[in-house]
Amino acid sequence: MAHTAIELNGISKSFGAVHANRNIDLKITAGTIHGIIGENGAGKSTLMSILYGFYQADSGRIQVAGKPASIKTPSAAIALGIGMVHQHFMLVENFTVLENVMLGAEGEALLNTSIAKARDELERLERDYGLEVDPDALIEDLPVGLQQRVEILKALYRGADILILDEPTGVLTPAEADHLFRILRQLKEEGKTVILITHKLREIMAITDNVSVMRQGAMVATRKTAETTVEELAELMVGRHVLLRVEKGEGRAGDVMLSVKNLTVKDSRGVTMVDDVSFDVRAGEIVGIAGVAGNGQSQLLEAITGVRQAVSGTVTLDGTPVELTGEADPVDLRKRGMAHVPEDRHHVGLVLPFEENENAMLGYHWQDKYLKGPLLDIEAIRDDARRKIEKYDIRPADCRLKTANFSGGNQQKIVLAREMEQDPKVLIVGQPTRGVDVGAIEFIHRRLIDMRDQGKAVLLVSVELDEIRSLSDRILVMFAGRVVGERGPEATEGELGLLMAGVEKKEAAE
Amino acid sequence: MSAPYAKLPAWADYGLIPLINLAVAFLVAGLVVMLVGENPIRAAAILVEGALGRGQNIAYTLYYATSFIFTGLAVAVAFHCSLFNIGGEGQAYVGGLGVALVCLAFDSVLPWWLVFPLAIAGAALFGAAWAFIPAYFQAKRGSHIVITTIMFNFIAASLMVYLLVNVLKPAGSQAPQTRTFLEGGQLPKLNFVLEALGFSVRSAPFNLSFLLALLAAFLVWVLIWRTRLGYEIRMRGFSPKAARYAGVSETKIIIIAMLISGALAGMMALNPVMGDQNRLQMDFVTGAGFVGIAVALMGRSHPAGIVPAAILFGMLYQGGAELAFEMPNISRDMIVIIQGLVILFAGALENMFRPSVQALFASLSPQAAGVEARQGEGG
Numbered sequence: 001m002a003h004t005a006i007e008l009n010g011i012s013k014s015f016g017a018v019h020a021n022r023n024i025d026l027k028i029t030a031g032t033i034h035g036i037i038g039e040n041g042a043g044k045s046t047l048m049s050i051l052y053g054f055y056q057a058d059s060g061r062i063q064v065a066g067k068p069a070s071i072k073t074p075s076a077a078i079a080l081g082i083g084m085v086h087q088h089f090m091l092v093e094n095f096t097v098l099e100n101v102m103l104g105a106e107g108e109a110l111l112n113t114s115i116a117k118a119r120d121e122l123e124r125l126e127r128d129y130g131l132e133v134d135p136d137a138l139i140e141d142l143p144v145g146l147q148q149r150v151e152i153l154k155a156l157y158r159g160a161d162i163l164i165l166d167e168p169t170g171v172l173t174p175a176e177a178d179h180l181f182r183i184l185r186q187l188k189e190e191g192k193t194v195i196l197i198t199h200k201l202r203e204i205m206a207i208t209d210n211v212s213v214m215r216q217g218a219m220v221a222t223r224k225t226a227e228t229t230v231e232e233l234a235e236l237m238v239g240r241h242v243l244l245r246v247e248k249g250e251g252r253a254g255d256v257m258l259s260v261k262n263l264t265v266k267d268s269r270g271v272t273m274v275d276d277v278s279f280d281v282r283a284g285e286i287v288g289i290a291g292v293a294g295n296g297q298s299q300l301l302e303a304i305t306g307v308r309q310a311v312s313g314t315v316t317l318d319g320t321p322v323e324l325t326g327e328a329d330p331v332d333l334r335k336r337g338m339a340h341v342p343e344d345r346h347h348v349g350l351v352l353p354f355e356e357n358e359n360a361m362l363g364y365h366w367q368d369k370y371l372k373g374p375l376l377d378i379e380a381i382r383d384d385a386r387r388k389i390e391k392y393d394i395r396p397a398d399c400r401l402k403t404a405n406f407s408g409g410n411q412q413k414i415v416l417a418r419e420m421e422q423d424p425k426v427l428i429v430g431q432p433t434r435g436v437d438v439g440a441i442e443f444i445h446r447r448l449i450d451m452r453d454q455g456k457a458v459l460l461v462s463v464e465l466d467e468i469r470s471l472s473d474r475i476l477v478m479f480a481g482r483v484v485g486e487r488g489p490e491a492t493e494g495e496l497g498l499l500m501a502g503v504e505k506k507e508a509a510e
Numbered sequence: 511m512s513a514p515y516a517k518l519p520a521w522a523d524y525g526l527i528p529l530i531n532l533a534v535a536f537l538v539a540g541l542v543v544m545l546v547g548e549n550p551i552r553a554a555a556i557l558v559e560g561a562l563g564r565g566q567n568i569a570y571t572l573y574y575a576t577s578f579i580f581t582g583l584a585v586a587v588a589f590h591c592s593l594f595n596i597g598g599e600g601q602a603y604v605g606g607l608g609v610a611l612v613c614l615a616f617d618s619v620l621p622w623w624l625v626f627p628l629a630i631a632g633a634a635l636f637g638a639a640w641a642f643i644p645a646y647f648q649a650k651r652g653s654h655i656v657i658t659t660i661m662f663n664f665i666a667a668s669l670m671v672y673l674l675v676n677v678l679k680p681a682g683s684q685a686p687q688t689r690t691f692l693e694g695g696q697l698p699k700l701n702f703v704l705e706a707l708g709f710s711v712r713s714a715p716f717n718l719s720f721l722l723a724l725l726a727a728f729l730v731w732v733l734i735w736r737t738r739l740g741y742e743i744r745m746r747g748f749s750p751k752a753a754r755y756a757g758v759s760e761t762k763i764i765i766i767a768m769l770i771s772g773a774l775a776g777m778m779a780l781n782p783v784m785g786d787q788n789r790l791q792m793d794f795v796t797g798a799g800f801v802g803i804a805v806a807l808m809g810r811s812h813p814a815g816i817v818p819a820a821i822l823f824g825m826l827y828q829g830g831a832e833l834a835f836e837m838p839n840i841s842r843d844m845i846v847i848i849q850g851l852v853i854l855f856a857g858a859l860e861n862m863f864r865p866s867v868q869a870l871f872a873s874l875s876p877q878a879a880g881v882e883a884r885q886g887e888g889g
Contacts, residue, residue: 307754331757340755348755351748358741363756365741375736 004066005030005162005193006051011060013046020046022217024060028162028210033184033194035204035225038214038237039437041407044197047214048164052084053077064162083155087167089147091139097150098122098135101157118157125156129186144293145176152183162193167435169203174465174497181207199237199437201230213237238439246445249453251473254283257457258304258338258426263313263324265296265303273299275481276313281426286448286458288472290465292500296481297461298343301430304459305340306333318425331366339419341412343430343461349415352404356394357385359403360418388417393443409440416447426457433467445471465493465500518868524815528808528856530863532822535851542847546839553833553840560832561825565709567832569701569716573786574798575817575824576716577602579723580778581802582820583730584637584771586811588655590734591767592747597644597659598775599799600666601637605776607670608636609783610678610688610790613695625694629784630722630777637776638769640666645768649761655768663799674792687791697785717785719777723820726774727813733770743767775799804849807857823849 004027011024021043028034038044049055051062053071062069064080071077077084091100098115101122107114122135131149139147148168155163165184169177184194184207196208204211205225212222213236221236235241258281265274273296281287291297302308304315306328315322317338322328330340342348350359361370361381370381385399392413394406403411412432419427429448433441448471452458462468468475475487477499485499518527540550561571581598588595595601612632616625644658674686683689697718701711734740746753746763754760782794801823808822809815830845855862 329757330755334757342755344751347749347751349752351745351752353748354744362745362752365738365756371738375732376738376741378736 003030004028005064006195007063007066008047008051009061009063011047011050011057011062013050013055013057019217021050021057024214024219026212026219026222028193028195030065030161030193031188031191032209033188033196033207035196035198035208035211036214037198037201037204037211037233039199039407039409039439041216041437042214042237043217044214045166046217048084048166048195048197051077052082052164078158078160081159081161082164083158083160083162084164085148085151085155085166085168089144089151091147091150093140094138096136096138097133097142097153100139100150101135101154105158121157122153125153129156129190130183131156143176145172145179148172148180149183160192162195163187164195164197166197167199168196169198169200174493175501177203201233201438204233205230215239234438237437246442246449246470248449248471251285251452252455253285253473254455256280257283257318258428258459259314259316260300260304261314261316263300263303263315264311265299265308266311267299272311273481274303274310277478277481277483278313279476279483279486281457281459283425283457284452284455285473286452286460286471288468288475289459289461289478290468290475290496290500291463291478293463295478295500297463297478298430300478301340301343301428301461305338305428306330330363334363334422334424337425339422339424339427341415341419341427341429341432343434345411345415350403350411352402354403355400356389356403356406356414357382357399359414360385360388360399362418364418364422388414388421391421392417392447407437408435409437412436412444413440416444420447420451424456426459427451428459428461430461431463432460433462433464441467465496469493469496518864518871522867522871524810524812527860527864527867528810528815528819530867531855531860532808532852534863535848535855538851538855539844539848542844543840546844548837548839553837556836557829557833558825559829560836561829565701565704565711566714567828568709569704569711569714570828570831571821571824572700572720573714573716573781573824574827575821576720576723576781576785577778577798578801578805578820578823579727579817580781581775581798582805582809582816583726583802583813584774584778585802585806586809586813586816587730587734587743587774588767588771589806589811590740590747591743591763592750593645593648593764593767593771594656595641595659595768595771595775596656596803597641597662597666597772597799598778598802599795599797600659600663601640601772601775602778602795602799603663603666603670604640605633605637606779606783606790606794607673608632608634608776609779613691613784614678614688617692617695620694622694622696622698626697626718626784629695629780633776633779634773635776637779638773641768641772641775642765645765645772648768649764667793671792674790678790685791688789691784691788695784696788697780699785715782715786717781719781719785722777722780724817726777727817730774731813739766775802778802801849804853804857807853807860823852826852 006028008024008026011021013021024047036044046055050057051071053074053076056072062071069080071080092103098119102118119135126132131153133146133149139150168180172180187194198204208225210222211225211228211233213220213233215237261278263274263277264272267273277300279287289297299308303310303324306323309326310324315324317336320336322333346352351362361384370377382399389397389399394410394413403414432444436444448458460471469489472489475489475491475496476483477485477496479500479502487496543550543553560567562568581602584598585595609629609632612629613625616628640662644655644662647653647658648655678688679686680689700716700718700720701714704711734744742758742763745756746758746760750760778798783790787794805816805819805823808819826845826848830842833840834842
């Protein structure tokens with residue numbers, strides 16, 4: 001029978017008053033794919049960081065391949081055959097694949113012999129595991145799916161037998177994700193052990209052999225994947241019954257509130273990212289833009305919100321044109337009723353070192369209600385923040401807490417509360433649930449439907465196809481900068497997937 | 511990955527860690543003193559005695575601290591906008607020109623209390639103007655402010671030499687300096703305050719601009735944490751993208767932050783020019799612009815930290831002068847070494863002892879160490 005690859009006993013880790021991990025027991029069988037799910041803040045990353053030597057547990061024992069192990073640094077983990085593929089890739093953009101794989105494992109002072117050795121080894125790994133990547137390609141030229149392969153190759157090159165993948169599909173298209181799963185199965189067949197951290201229940205069901213559920217720092221259940229259901233796992237994760245699909249009534253589309261005509265946008269290198277795109281968004285409807293990340297959605301959002309210069313075309317907001325020179329005043333757009341939940345809440349939508357209350361007015365800080373003569377009205381600002389915290393159930397309910405200390409879902413709620421409470425005419429939303437836990441996703445989706453039902457025009461850009469399908473009244477698919485199709489919400493995943501991959505099916509249109 | 515450090519209580523963060531850094535800086539400085547063959551303990555005693563031993567010494571310490579408060583605040587305001595203004599030296603130098611022009615024009619017609627506000631305006635205006643050029647290039651052309659402000663220090667020095675030698679020097683004088691200001695261009699001394707407290711001060715340049723410095727520190731706090739402008743400055747300092755999203759013009763905010771920074775640096779000139787020497791002379795800034803960087807780093811860009819840090823550096827300056835006098839083996843450059851060590855440990859290596867202090871706190875009392883473990887995505 002298969003032996004145990006990793007065994008954790010009574011692992012606890014506290015950060016001050018917060019128990020990130022409490023008394024965790026976990027047994028991972030060698031040669032299996034083991035999923036770990038849980039909401040943000042459930043302690044998955046902390047647990048894996050302990051396993052990978054970033055943190056030391058306060059108490060508890062780790063055994064690797066049956067032997068007690070003390071993992072004080074990542075290099076100790078690597079020596080024990082544990083490799084990690086991080087959610088945010090740790091690659092040097094302007095190095096080649098080969099150079100990245102070698103980095104930190106060069107072997108000797110002079111590179112020429114070790115390069116040759118590394119190249120042979122890399123080619124062998126690529127062959128054995130179906131991980132084809134050109135060793136001489138620069139990382140910055142590779143699509144994210146291939147960059148992820150490089151991360152996996154890096155771990156294998158260091159002799160990893162146990163591979164930890166942290167939210168690996170967040171940046172992948174459905175097709176790329178499928179390919180990744182094939183690779184993981186291949187790795188499993190070669191006898192490797194894979195630990196997959198994710199919050200996507202579908203992936204757990206599709207690929208894992210066993211699944212462990214974490215909630216609030218504790219390990220609440222371990223199941224054989226074949227013997228559980230999505231519903232059971234969701235309930236275990238959140239601790240209550242969860243609606244996985246939002247219920248919504250028929251939309252009542254009204255006047256055109258946002259109109260985009262023949263919009264063309266280039267990026268800083270002069271590459272056309274948005275190519276002659278036209279669409280309307282009416283009051284009381286959600287228009288979803290589906291597409292694989294990097295097909296011009298970000299640039300489209302930036303052009304509409306006046307942040308990025310457009311080459312040509314027009315954008316009208318409630319009948320008045322939007323300045324497209326890239327010098328548009330975001331404050332003016334807000335005054336005219338455009339609210340914007342940006343794709344990147346960490347760098348754009350929020351200032352993470354700010355207190356929560358300071359972010360609750362970001363972009364609206366010029367409003368009279370926040371000011372008292374020449375000074376900020378600190379009391380009014382905090383009261384306003386507390387009101388939003390209450391209304392949007394933001395936790396912890398502390399408006400003086402640094403924003404970086406909120407979980408992803410709560411950070412997103414801070415942004416949504418700010419933008420929705422302005423009672424905008426048009427709400428532009430990018431990736432509303434990226435890195436957000438299941439419980440918060442349900443809440444966010446509900447609020448977006450509510451906005452629609454209140455007669456707001458909502459433009460939703462998301463790489464999560466499920467999200468687009470369950471929320472949108474109309475779906476536009478972007479590929480290579482163009483809108484390649486429009487579908488109703490009844491469109492199948494396969495149909496949209498083909499459009500997203502650039503395979504146009506004329507006969508299926510409208 | 512998550513933030514590697516757990517949070518510390520505020521008193522440890524703002525009090526204990528700077529003190530540890532300082533202690534290490536002095537420890538290493540002590541080794542240097544041993545190297546030159548003197549007793550470090552005696553040297554430390556002389557230094558402290560020289561800085562605080564008598565009313566006279568305290569007055570000098572506070573006189574130096576006054577300059578450092580201004581330049582420290584100048585660096586801090588720019589820091590909050592994530593701009594590294596190394597040009598405090600030049601801005602202060604040119605600020606002195608503003609002070610001198612006001613004093614030369616009005617010292618015979620107006621009393622000092624009417625000249626003083628004009629001189630403040632002159633100092634701030636000239637300092638800000640000198641900061642404006644690098645700020646404009648940074649905002650519009652992306653020229654790095656560190657490079658341009660350093661270069662403008664040299665340009666300021668050359669410009670001032672030219673002006674002092676060719677324009678401002680009274681006819682027939684051999685010294686490159688302006689004429690001495692009349693009563694209207696002289697700030698009253700504050701030595702009587704120390705005397706009222708029972709210290710004896712013979713004569714020291716400690717003057718009214720010290721109170722102005724304290725007022726400036728308070729106003730900078732109001733500006734940064736209590737005004738919309740300060741909010742926008744911090745926003746751009748933490749995240750330029752978020753500032754753009756929020757409708758804060760990057761060009762505008764960079765220029766405004768640098769103008770305020772330059773004005774504060776310029777106001778430093780009031781202290782030596784109007785408060786002490788009563789004339790504009792060459793190189794009156796004597797490094798205060800650079801000390802301001804250390805002061806801002808040590809004070810963690812907060813006025814409540816900058817004032818004590820400035821006083822500490824005032825002690826180093828004053829005590830160091832006494833030390834150089836008492837111990838011939840130790841030159842004034844020794845003080846520069848200690849300063850450098852303080853900058854190294856309080857600024858560049860600010861976080862060196864943090865992990866161990868945090869580990870210590872965490873092990874002593876888990877409740878006190880606060881929470882900052884998991885954040886953002888992927889939990």
